[in-house]
Amino acid sequence: ADVEAGKAKAAVCAACHGQNGIAQIPTYPNLAGQNEQYLVSALKAYKNKQRSGGQAAIMQGQAAALSDTDIANLAAYYASLPAGGK
Amino acid sequence: ADVEAGKAKAAVCAACHGQNGIAQIPTYPNLAGQNEQYLVSALKAYKNKQRSGGQAAIMQGQAAALSDTDIANLAAYYASLPAGGK
Structure with missing residues (x-):
């Protein structure tokens, strides 16, 4: 998965x-900091x-537009961020 | 909501x-550290x-046994824990 592509896709x-x-x-x-595999599962x-x-x-509508690659990249990006936002 | 009651209920x-x-x-x-209101919404x-x-x-089965009070207490408990487990 591509964290940078996920970051770009995460603007919305x-x-x-x-x-x-x-x-x-x-x-x-x-x-x-959420678990990457859980985020993939939830988005799917x-x-x-x-x-x-x-x-x-709302999330049904947002996720409908995402490819499996988008989902993998978004999950990798959010998992990479520090939990608690610190 | 009662954080201590939520902690006791959270053993499982x-x-x-x-x-x-x-x-x-x-x-x-x-x-x-997840948002309390989101946890209530997800459990319901x-x-x-x-x-x-x-x-x-698995979670359908677990949540079936929870009252609205249990859900409120569990959500308050998990929201009170530090994000990232630190």
């Missing part, structure tokens, strides 16, 4: 999940409409 | 999500079977 994610992967909105998850579940409830509809 | 969660909220298994999410989505795919079947 930052509106809710923060520039540093710390969410701007308390109903959204922090992503910084949103893309496949296997998650609903809460804010999932 | 620790097998996968770690004693300090840092997952022992890379396909599982870290919970330490599992309980309501609104999440499938990945390891969601």
Whole structure:
């Protein structure tokens, strides 16, 4: 996976999940330092409409536009950020 | 929400999500320092079977046994732990 490509792709994610992967909105998850494999699994579940409830509809729409490569790169990028945003 | 009650209830969660909220298994999410409101939303989505795919079947089963108070307490507990487990 390509962390730099993930960072570039993450520009749209930052509106809710923060520039540093710390969410701007308390109903959204922090992503910084999250496990890479979990992030891949979660993004694929949103893309496949296997998650609903809460804010999932937003993520279904966002993930629909992502290729498997995009998902791998985004997961690598957020996993690489320091947990807690520090 | 009652952080101490959440800590007591979290004993079973620790097998996968770690004693300090840092997952022992890379396909599982870290919970330490996650946003409390997001954790409530995610647990309710599992309980309501609104999440499938990945390891969601396990969490559907776990969350089915949780009351709304349990969920609030667990969310408060994990949100209170330091991100990154430090």
